[in-house]
Amino acid sequence: MAMxxxxxxxxxxxxxxxVQPGDxxxxxxxxxxxxxxxxxxxxxEMQKHGIEQVADPQKVVLVADHNTPAxxxxxxxxxxxxxxxxxKFGIPHFFEGGRVGIEHVLLPELGLVIPGDLxxxxxxxxxxxxxxxxxxxxxxxxxxAAAWITGTTWLKVPPSMKFVYRGERKPFVTGKxxxxxxxxxxxxxxxxxxxxxxxxxxxxxxxxxxxxxMANMAIEAGAKNGIMEADQKTLEYVAQTGTKRKPRIYSSxxxxxxxxxxxxxxxxxxxxxxxxxLPENARSVYSLPRxxxxxxxxxxxxxGRIEDLRMAxxxxxxxxxxxxxxxxxxxxxxxxxxxxxxxxxxxxFLEAGxxxxxxxxxxxxxxxxxxxxxxxxxxxxTNRNFVGRMGHVKSEVYLANPxxxxxxxxxxxxxxxxxx
Amino acid sequence: xxxxxxxxxxxxxxxxxxxxPARYLTTTDPxxxxxxxxxxxxxxxxxxxxxxxxxxxxxxxxxxxxxxxxPLSIKASGVQAIIADSFARIFYRNAINIGLPIVExxxxxxxxxxxxxxxxxxxxxxxVNLTTGKVLTIAPFPPFIQNIIREGGLMNYVKKKVAG
Numbered sequence: 001m002a003m004x005x006x007x008x009x010x011x012x013x014x015x016x017x018x019v020q021p022g023d024x025x026x027x028x029x030x031x032x033x034x035x036x037x038x039x040x041x042x043x044x045e046m047q048k049h050g051i052e053q054v055a056d057p058q059k060v061v062l063v064a065d066h067n068t069p070a071x072x073x074x075x076x077x078x079x080x081x082x083x084x085x086x087x088k089f090g091i092p093h094f095f096e097g098g099r100v101g102i103e104h105v106l107l108p109e110l111g112l113v114i115p116g117d118l119x120x121x122x123x124x125x126x127x128x129x130x131x132x133x134x135x136x137x138x139x140x141x142x143x144x145a146a147a148w149i150t151g152t153t154w155l156k157v158p159p160s161m162k163f164v165y166r167g168e169r170k171p172f173v174t175g176k177x178x179x180x181x182x183x184x185x186x187x188x189x190x191x192x193x194x195x196x197x198x199x200x201x202x203x204x205x206x207x208x209x210x211x212x213x214m215a216n217m218a219i220e221a222g223a224k225n226g227i228m229e230a231d232q233k234t235l236e237y238v239a240q241t242g243t244k245r246k247p248r249i250y251s252s253x254x255x256x257x258x259x260x261x262x263x264x265x266x267x268x269x270x271x272x273x274x275x276x277x278l279p280e281n282a283r284s285v286y287s288l289p290r291x292x293x294x295x296x297x298x299x300x301x302x303x304g305r306i307e308d309l310r311m312a313x314x315x316x317x318x319x320x321x322x323x324x325x326x327x328x329x330x331x332x333x334x335x336x337x338x339x340x341x342x343x344x345x346x347x348x349f350l351e352a353g354x355x356x357x358x359x360x361x362x363x364x365x366x367x368x369x370x371x372x373x374x375x376x377x378x379x380x381x382t383n384r385n386f387v388g389r390m391g392h393v394k395s396e397v398y399l400a401n402p403x404x405x406x407x408x409x410x411x412x413x414x415x416x417x418x419x420x
Numbered sequence: 421x422x423x424x425x426x427x428x429x430x431x432x433x434x435x436x437x438x439x440x441p442a443r444y445l446t447t448t449d450p451x452x453x454x455x456x457x458x459x460x461x462x463x464x465x466x467x468x469x470x471x472x473x474x475x476x477x478x479x480x481x482x483x484x485x486x487x488x489x490x491p492l493s494i495k496a497s498g499v500q501a502i503i504a505d506s507f508a509r510i511f512y513r514n515a516i517n518i519g520l521p522i523v524e525x526x527x528x529x530x531x532x533x534x535x536x537x538x539x540x541x542x543x544x545x546x547x548v549n550l551t552t553g554k555v556l557t558i559a560p561f562p563p564f565i566q567n568i569i570r571e572g573g574l575m576n577y578v579k580k581k582v583a584g
Contacts, residue, residue: 024564041448041488049575053582067446074446124486124510140488140514146578154564188433189480193509222480224509278433365442365485386437386484388460 002253004160005227006195009135009250013118021159021259029059030117032147035103036064038122040078041141043085046149054089055151061112061121062086063103064096066361071368101333101359104128104216104301109335111241115230116248120147125301125383127218131211132238133230133249138219158224159259160195160252165202167267172417174311175210176303176381176401178202179217180272182264184282192222194259197252202266203228208237209307216302217383220279271416273379274399277387285404285416295378296321296409297390298402299330299357300364303381306339308332308402313345315406315417316352322412327354328370330362354409366391379408421542423521424550425474425500429534432478434461436485436511440493448489450496457493471498474538478504478529482511491515501540503528503547516565517574523547525556 001018003011011019013027034042039062046052054060062082070076079096086094095106104125107113115133119126122144129136139153147153163182183190196218203211211228218226228234230249238247270284298304298312309331321327329349331337337359340346349356355370363370364382372378372391378398380390385397398414407417438461440453447453458465475494481504482490491514494502501521505528515522523540525531525547532538536551540558547556561569571577 024562037442037445038486038488044448045575049579051575051579051582072446078446122486122488124484126486138486138510140486140491140510140517142488142517142574143513146574149578149582188483189506189508192480192506219484222483222508365437367442367445371443384435384437384484386435388441389437393460 002255002257004195004197004252004256005133005229005250006135006160006197006225007157009116009118010155010157019157021157023157024154025157026152026154027118029120029147029151029153031059031061031112031119032144033061033063033103033107033119033121033123033126034141034144035066035123036068036075036078036082037066038141038144039082042122042145042148043081045142045145051149054148057089057091059151060091060148061093061107062091062095063100063106065100065102067368068096068100068360098334102301102304102361105304105332105336108132108212109241109333111238111243114238114243114245114247115234116250120144120153124219125216127223127225128212128216128301130215130218130225130227131208132234133228135225135227137225158193158195160197161191162197162199162258162261164200164261164263165198165266166200166263167202167265169202169266170270172271172403173266173269174401175206175213177269177272178266179214180274180279180282180399181269183217183221183279184272186221188220188278188280189222191218194223196221196223196226198226198228204231207307208233209305212305213302217279220383271401271404273404273414274385276385276396276398279383279385279399285400285414288414291414292377292412293325293379293408293414294376295370295372296325296327296405297330297363297370297378297380297382298405299332299362300382301332302383303402304330304332304336306336308381309336309340309345311402312406313348315403316354316410317348319352319410321353321409324412325409326370327352327409328357328362329354330357331359333359363390365389379405379414381405422539423474423501424539425472427474427476427532427534427536427538428465428468429476429532430461433480433483434477435483436487436490439482439490440487445487445489450492453489453493454496457497469497469499473499475499475502476504476528476532477502479506481507483508486510488514488518491518491520495520503532505529516568519573523558525558527556531556
């Protein structure tokens with residue numbers, strides 16, 4: 001029986017020969033993750049039910065990346081709860097302070113996720129690890145508590161949709177533009193309950209950083225997971241993390257069943273901007289009227305990796321951020337920050353008049369460090385532009401790649417690097 | 421199980437950021453969360469919601485974040501059940517896990533209006549619009565999910581499993 005990558009990984013973890021879409025299966029989990037917003041709920045659920053058990057402390061990951069360093073007393077209490085939980089159960093993978101990065105940047109970097117893994121996380125962007133050829137999906141806090149306790153979870157096997165990318169990319173067109181274009185095409189529920197498999201020659205050409213960006217936003221099309229076949233680039237990425245674990249590489253069988261196959265010719269795609277208030281409102285940056293902005297954010301689990309900072313720096317070098325605009329740079333992890341420092345990117349940002357924030361989720365979800373006021377407009381490399389996402393209910397978020405965000409920061413309105 | 425209530429109705433793609441904005445996510449207390457439920461979508465929700473409310477919404481209800489605070493805040497508000505044309509995947513699972521009844525029917529928004537009285541009969545697998553008399557048939561939950569509901573949520577189910 002032919003299977004897709006997603007089906008193969010689920011089958012292995014369910015200890016079954018094969019699975020098919022619609023099957024409800026119990027699977028072993030390689031890693032179960034939560035952050036400082038979602039972990040406190042998981043921990044309190046366990047406490048409420050008097051459960052004093054964690055199946056395997058090595059497979060629990062706790063990342064305090066949303067509201068840290070603590071923005072208020074309540075946030076501090078939440079991180080304290082996580083720290084005490086980690087100490088009690090001997091959980092080695094607890095991250096805060098100078099060790100913290102954005103969970104979905106940090107975990108692949110540390111080699112905690114490798115090809116063939118099955119990972120669940122109490123964060124919707126857990127689907128990011130699909131870029132490594134792993135099955136990974138977001139769940140709620142109670143589901144993650146259950147996975148910590150039993151080492152397993154239940155899954156409904158999703159039907160797979162295949163997205164084949166071909167053609168030659170135009171200048172300033174990145175993985176971010178491909179995924180925004182795709183979501184624009186199928187809509188924010190276009191892949192609801194499905195696996196999105198990204199393939200084709202253009203995907204092979206993408207760097208790992210761009211692949212993470214694409215898999216990260218699968219949830220914005222409603223998907224359960226986004227996935228790509230691991231290749232030489234993936235293996236090189238995994239090898240340099242120093243992990244001792246052995247990757248398991250799966251490919252979709254040629255005769256696997258697809259719910260839908262979409263061929264996407266990339267040659268005519270221009271840098272994309274998703275207008276408020278849904279990621280599906282994507283269009284070419286060149287088609288927009290003059291839209292003035294007050295804030296520009298570069299970072300997040302979508303675009304906070306070193307290549308993203310390099311893209312931004314290539315535009316900002318020797319230029320100044322518009323006096324009306326706050327440009328905020330959020331490196332995704334301590335490693336990204338250090339690399340940016342070594343390459344002189346931080347100097348470029350500072351000379352341009354940008355703010356460099358510590359590695360964290362920052363203002364992406366309107367929590368901390370860069371929240372928008374009423375009527376303010378922000379262009380951002382983040383993943384969501386819902387109503388009130390980054391602050392006031394009457395603020396606006398536009399999504400774009402780091403080139404477009406950097407050039408808009410300079411111009412003061414949304415524009416592409418070749419127009420400034 | 422039967423649930424009866426008066427409808428408050430919303431449109432498509434109601435996301436978790438408007439159900440419970442991130443600025444309130446430093447707490448896990450449902451009693452605090454309910455004070456801000458739907459605040460960015462409908463500031464009147466808090467005054468209108470009663471222990472007899474059934475929410476009706478369009479497609480992709482609960483899209484976005486995995487924050488369980490979203491269904492928790494809805495449940496704590498007194499909402500008896502949610503009927504939608506379709507639900508986002510993570511929200512659906514979260515609602516089941518915390519014991520918030522949730523029903524999917526593609527014609528929900530077409531056949532049910534704001535203020536209608538509605539009854540959901542889970543045994544018969546029906547949504548009855550008591551105002552218009554229209555009956556919608558719903559598929560039963562898979563046995564695995566019925567088990568979780570019968571146990572009163574995922575943690576009770578897991579507790580039994582661990583003990584067993």
